[in-house]
Amino acid sequence: MAKRKTKNTGSPLWFWTGTLVLALIVFVSSTSIVSFVERYSKISEWPILGMLVTEVPLILFGVYCLKKGKGNAYSLKADLLPVLIVSSLFGLLRLMTPGIYYWVGSGVPVLAFVFLPIYLLHRRALRKMGVANIPRGERNRKIIELQCSYNEAFSLCISALSSVEGRARISEIDKSSGSIVAKTGPNMKGWGEVITFDVREVNDGVEIEVRSEPRIRPQLLVLDYGKNYENVERIADFLKSERVKSGM
Secondary structure, three states: OOOOOOOOOOOHHHHHHHHHHHHHHHHHHHHHHHHHHHHOOOHHHOOHHHHHHHHHHHHHHHHHHHHHHHOOOOOHHHHHHHHHHHHHHHHHHHHOOHHHHHHHHHHHHHHHHHHHHHHHHHHHHHHHHOOOOOOHHHHOEEEEEEOOOHHHHHHHHHHHHHHOOOOEEEEEEEOOOOEEEEEEOOEOOEOOEEEEEEEEEEOOEEEEEEEEEEOOOOHHHOOOOOHHHHHHHHHHHHHHHHHHHOOO
């Protein structure tokens, strides 16, 4: 039998080699530009040709590594871009006036050595779950259809909160509108989540929309390490398994 080709899911070694090479190039280029601004009065005097001779081979090598290692597991926008932005900020710090440098210059190293590694660990957790490149709104939301009565579905949603890690307490409930809102406390992956259920009657049964979102805002800056996705999946599995157990 012929061997089946497997789709490339990305190689960490190749991807991060390319990322670090390009980050180095961005840093060196931005630092060089700062030096040119200080040394030369005209842009035409900048030794651009010397930069290109040195950097173009490295740029090509970095792009080759990214192409070889990216596959479908890594995102150039989410994994590569933050590293390049931090690298350019380091190189451009000297362009700032002393007053601005005092405030911004001390913040960039904190961003680089604290928040960037935390962000990359968040991305790693999403890759392990296989949802790294799924938009946040899609991976933290799920619609489940059940063949049961409205009252049974509503009670199941309340019971499903027990499947979530941590204590989920109901903060709002309205059976007439099919709305349930519950909140979890702080955990190792964040400051807690808000879990909402929207129960609706459809022609053949009941439709339940489940969402899980971070408790703190703005959500764009929240790193949940896949906890909200995990909440939604646990609840969906619970609802489906309970219907199977009941034989309906």
